[in-house]
Amino acid sequence: MNNLKAIGSSVLALTIVLALNRPWGAIPAFGPLLSPFTGFWQNAESVATTDLEFTIKGTRQPVTVLFDDIGVPHVFAQNDYDAYFAQGFVTARDRLWQMEFQTHAAAGRISEIVGERALELDRFNRRMGMGFGAEKAVKAMLADPKTKEIVEAYTAGINAWIEQLSPGKYPIEYKLLGYAPEPWTPIKCAYLLKQMTSTLAMGADDLRMTNLLKKYGAGVVADLFPDYPTREDPIIPSGTKWDFTPLPVPATPKDSVMQQRLLGMAAPAFNAGLIRHDPSVGSNNWAVGAEKSATGYPILANDPHLTLSLPSIWYQIQIVTPTLNVYGASLPGAPGVIIGFNKNVAWGVTNVGADVLDFYTIQFKDDQHSAYLHDRQWKQTTRRIERIKVKGKPDVVDTVYYTHHGPVVYMGAQKPFRPNIPVGHAARWIAHEAANDLLCFYQLNRATNYDDYVKALAHYAAPAQNFVFADNSRNIAISPNGRFPLKWKDQGKFLLDGTSPAYDWQGWIPAEQNPRVKNPPRGFVSSANQFSTDPTYPYYLNWQFAPAERGRRINQRLAAMKGATADSLRGLQNDNLNLRAVDALPVWMPLVDVKRLSGLQTKALGVMNAWNRYNDADAVGASIFTVWYEQLMEAVWKDEFDAGDTLPMRYPGFDRTLTLMQRDPQSRWFDNTKTPQRETIADIVTQSFQAACDSLQRKHGELGTGWAWSKHKNTSVRHLLPGMDAFSAIGVQNGGGATVVNATSEKHGPSWRMVVALGPSPKAYGVYPGGQSGNPGSPLYQNMIQTWADGKLNELLYFQQVTGKHPRLAYKLVLQQR
Amino acid sequence: MRLILIIAVLSFVAQLLLPWWSMALVAAGCCYWQGKHAWQSFGQAFAGAALVWAAYALLIHVQTGGIMTNRMSQLIIKSTSPAGMLLLTPLVAGLVAGLAGLAGYYIRQAMAPSQQIVGKRA
Numbered sequence: 001m002n003n004l005k006a007i008g009s010s011v012l013a014l015t016i017v018l019a020l021n022r023p024w025g026a027i028p029a030f031g032p033l034l035s036p037f038t039g040f041w042q043n044a045e046s047v048a049t050t051d052l053e054f055t056i057k058g059t060r061q062p063v064t065v066l067f068d069d070i071g072v073p074h075v076f077a078q079n080d081y082d083a084y085f086a087q088g089f090v091t092a093r094d095r096l097w098q099m100e101f102q103t104h105a106a107a108g109r110i111s112e113i114v115g116e117r118a119l120e121l122d123r124f125n126r127r128m129g130m131g132f133g134a135e136k137a138v139k140a141m142l143a144d145p146k147t148k149e150i151v152e153a154y155t156a157g158i159n160a161w162i163e164q165l166s167p168g169k170y171p172i173e174y175k176l177l178g179y180a181p182e183p184w185t186p187i188k189c190a191y192l193l194k195q196m197t198s199t200l201a202m203g204a205d206d207l208r209m210t211n212l213l214k215k216y217g218a219g220v221v222a223d224l225f226p227d228y229p230t231r232e233d234p235i236i237p238s239g240t241k242w243d244f245t246p247l248p249v250p251a252t253p254k255d256s257v258m259q260q261r262l263l264g265m266a267a268p269a270f271n272a273g274l275i276r277h278d279p280s281v282g283s284n285n286w287a288v289g290a291e292k293s294a295t296g297y298p299i300l301a302n303d304p305h306l307t308l309s310l311p312s313i314w315y316q317i318q319i320v321t322p323t324l325n326v327y328g329a330s331l332p333g334a335p336g337v338i339i340g341f342n343k344n345v346a347w348g349v350t351n352v353g354a355d356v357l358d359f360y361t362i363q364f365k366d367d368q369h370s371a372y373l374h375d376r377q378w379k380q381t382t383r384r385i386e387r388i389k390v391k392g393k394p395d396v397v398d399t400v401y402y403t404h405h406g407p408v409v410y411m412g413a414q415k416p417f418r419p420n421i422p423v424g425h426a427a428r429w430i431a432h433e434a435a436n437d438l439l440c441f442y443q444l445n446r447a448t449n450y451d452d453y454v455k456a457l458a459h460y461a462a463p464a465q466n467f468v469f470a471d472n473s474r475n476i477a478i479s480p481n482g483r484f485p486l487k488w489k490d491q492g493k494f495l496l497d498g499t500s501p502a503y504d505w506q507g508w509i510p511a512e513q514n515p516r517v518k519n520p521p522r523g524f525v526s527s528a529n530q531f532s533t534d535p536t537y538p539y540y541l542n543w544q545f546a547p548a549e550r551g552r553r554i555n556q557r558l559a560a561m562k563g564a565t566a567d568s569l570r571g572l573q574n575d576n577l578n579l580r581a582v583d584a585l586p587v588w589m590p591l592v593d594v595k596r597l598s599g600l601q602t603k604a605l606g607v608m609n610a611w612n613r614y615n616d617a618d619a620v621g622a623s624i625f626t627v628w629y630e631q632l633m634e635a636v637w638k639d640e641f642d643a644g645d646t647l648p649m650r651y652p653g654f655d656r657t658l659t660l661m662q663r664d665p666q667s668r669w670f671d672n673t674k675t676p677q678r679e680t681i682a683d684i685v686t687q688s689f690q691a692a693c694d695s696l697q698r699k700h701g702e703l704g705t706g707w708a709w710s711k712h713k714n715t716s717v718r719h720l721l722p723g724m725d726a727f728s729a730i731g732v733q734n735g736g737g738a739t740v741v742n743a744t745s746e747k748h749g750p751s752w753r754m755v756v757a758l759g760p761s762p763k764a765y766g767v768y769p770g771g772q773s774g775n776p777g778s779p780l781y782q783n784m785i786q787t788w789a790d791g792k793l794n795e796l797l798y799f800q801q802v803t804g805k806h807p808r809l810a811y812k813l814v815l816q817q818r
Numbered sequence: 819m820r821l822i823l824i825i826a827v828l829s830f831v832a833q834l835l836l837p838w839w840s841m842a843l844v845a846a847g848c849c850y851w852q853g854k855h856a857w858q859s860f861g862q863a864f865a866g867a868a869l870v871w872a873a874y875a876l877l878i879h880v881q882t883g884g885i886m887t888n889r890m891s892q893l894i895i896k897s898t899s900p901a902g903m904l905l906l907t908p909l910v911a912g913l914v915a916g917l918a919g920l921a922g923y924y925i926r927q928a929m930a931p932s933q934q935i936v937g938k939r940a
Contacts, residue, residue, distance in 0.1 A: 005928070016917055020910065034911075035871070044887070
């Protein structure tokens with residue numbers, strides 16, 4: 001009996017220990033997680049005020065890092081190597097999990113951490129050639145002595161942090177997911193930059209446009225998907241003279257046999273991962289010249305819009321050495337500062353959106369996929385084996401076939417939708433080019449004048465950015481800049497024939513011929529992802545860019561601005577005027593048939609009449625307009641331009657739709673072909689208004705404050721792991737909108753706002769929606785969100801030397817060499 | 819009461835150096851050595867280990883303003899109150915140590931049953 005009790009109780013005790021010591025699917029191991037000695041309790045932090053000293057291997061001389069009250073490190077090193085070592089060290093200290101997770105994502109390694117549910121994502125990233133591109137990029141980085149030094153120093157700094165880390169101090173996400181950090185390597189820096197290219201330069205409408213061409217023919221496509229919008233105000237002001245002799249542009253090929261066949265093939269779908277570029281992932285930047293500024297020096301502003309996430313996308317840092325003093329926003333995982341300023345210059349970036357991803361139809365010789373047709377010859381493919389580790393499952397091995405264009409992302413054999421056509425599409429993508437983008441930022445961090453800026457930009461490939469610039473010598477400039485393929489007009493608007501050399505990318509636009517303008521007569525430069533140039537630019541960049549509303553509004557305000565201060569530019573960053581509504585409502589409102597409206601709808605129409613067109617937090621009109629717009633676009637286009645997965649297509653843009661409403665109100669497109677009667681434009685406008693009101697009523701109840709824009713928009717800053725509401729900021733209350741200068745939508749928004757007033761010593765301000773610490777248990781995890789939502793900025797402390805005096809300094813961290 | 823303190827002190831020291839489950843070894847060993855009765859062994863091991871986790875967790879909670887406690891409460895038990903995590907934490911420690919203590923006591927009984935009589939008298 002006693003034996004039985006002894007065995008029984010021992011088995012029970014052992015079972016519960018073992019059960020609590022291991023994860024169960026997505027449920028973490030509760031024993032170690034709850035232990036105050038090693039678990040989440042160890043991640044709880046209070047406001048740091050005590051100085052720290054680390055004795056570690058790797059630095060050459062002592063490094064002092066001052067941390068201010070919002071957790072920004074100010075690194076003081078005596079040489080470059082130590083400076084970037086310290087940047088790696090402090091960034092890892094605040095953001096280790098994030099930087100590793102993001103590079104794992106780029107490398108297609110999320111399944112290793114979360115298991116099978118990430119397999120398709122991993123497979124997609126790998127098949128797009130992220131690894132292929134990162135391997136080329138790291139070679140280019142390590143081939144240049146400067147970037148080699150900074151990447152290696154940064155890597156060593158991260159690893160020095162990891163080496164002294166005990167499991168109890170691992171970031172909470174490691175504990176929840178049950179894994180451990182691995183050593184950093186230089187290729188991870190390359191993966192991080194590829195991840196940005198994938199976020200910002202993976203837009204591809206080629207398939208949808210080809211399907212449209214097949215269904216409606218060239219006439220309709222040219223009419224509804226024009227190559228330049230009605231309402232536009234390009235980044236390089238119209239009338240700017242091009243001061244170069246352009247290269248001859250390759251001839252537009254006469255339609256080859258394959259190109260004809262393309263239309264007949266109607267590939268129903270790429271694999272699931274290929275999404276259209278999200279238009280709300282855009283950005284603003286501008287600089288006002290000395291004559292417009294109250295200080296007599298230029299003032300520069302930048303706010304890159306990205307998916308709002310925690311830990312924050314950006315990490316503020318100041319790096320000081322005897323030859324460098326730069327402050328700005330860095331990306332955890334890349335050495336140096338990406339957007340920032342030094343004593344003499346300031347710079348910022350927005351996305352260009354040039355077409356740098358094209359798809360080529362590949363004709364394989366046979367099912368072996370070892371040869372493909374190009375230039376009337378069978379050319380060899382190369383095979384790249386992708387081995388994907390999956391948590392709790394055997395490895396998945398994937399073979400990707402590479403042509404000279406690039407990887408064949410989709411293979412007919414894998415999803416046999418048309419088994420008789422042994423054809424897939426090869427991706428020709430800028431991310432596959434060997435380039436050393438880091439060298440651009442390395443040089444910008446040290447730039448002293450306009451010429452340095454121009455030289456730095458020549459090293460930059462992707463994702464192409466509108467680099468805005470201002471300096472102490474009262475110059476301002478902007479350049480849509482990156483490595484742009486030399487294309488014939490509309491090359492890549494549709495799928496391309498991969499068998500004919502005439503369709504290949506045939507060289508590059510020379511870097512010095514990228515669009516650029518310095519000190520334009522209007523006294524300011526700006527960009528908001530709209531068209532880079534007007535149609536006089538001799539090269540083709542893309543047929544579509546982000547809608548022009550933000551850019552037009554910025555230019556309106558800057559043109560009128562006099563005696564600008566940093567605060568006036570801060571005000572413009574928070575401008576909520578909805579120019580889309582200003583454009584659209586004079587057309588829509590008279591078309592609404594008031595006789596058909598219910599009581600609530602009549603009241604809602606009254607709200608629209610009274611609305612001042614600003615997407616302020618409490619504006620009900622902004623909610624109604626936004627849903628009305630969505631309903632109206634559906635009502636006009638869904639019947640003819642949405643055939644679901646059988647034939648992926650897209651709607652014409654808003655600019656074209658509005659122009660159609662103004663100039664061709666009798667157009668056949670306004671009829672809903674799914675109903676027996678013929679609808680007029682007035683029917684469509686009225687019905688979509690009613691539908692919008694119904695939708696808002698269902699969601700928010702009776703018309704009233706419940707319909708307020710901030711509530712409907714429901715901006716949230718979410719943790720990188722889906723479903724982690726506990727580590728997210730849900731329902732941030734502010735104004736803005738996707739096509740508003742303050743480009744805050746539900747999931748996207750200004751990920752960093754910066755204003756720099758140049759002068760004898762720069763005065764700078766900035767904020768981002770999060771905090772310097774990536775630790776959800778830190779008071780500095782999301783401490784800046786409210787400041788951001790309020791549209792305010794923090795002063796950025798720009799020190800000249802190590803000081804203990806400043807009232808906003810919190811503590812000091814010293815790295816001593818062992 | 820003495821056993822509670824012994825388990826608390828020893829399991830605290832053990833967990834400074836060893837994984838969290840070292841508290842189970844401490845509880846089993848102490849109850850093997852000092853356990854007088856089955857339920858007393860369970861209870862005192864429970865209390866000793868739970869005390870350590872409760873005190874340490876509460877100390878961290880108070881020192882850090884409870885930011886992490888709140889977030890983890892929301893994540894794990896969907897509660898906005900930190901009390902959830904402050905209770906769940908010692909409960910897990912207590913359960914593990916209690917069962918280990920019980921096992922320690924019964925193992926002793928299996929090896930030297932005379933102790934059972936002592937236990938009953940106590």
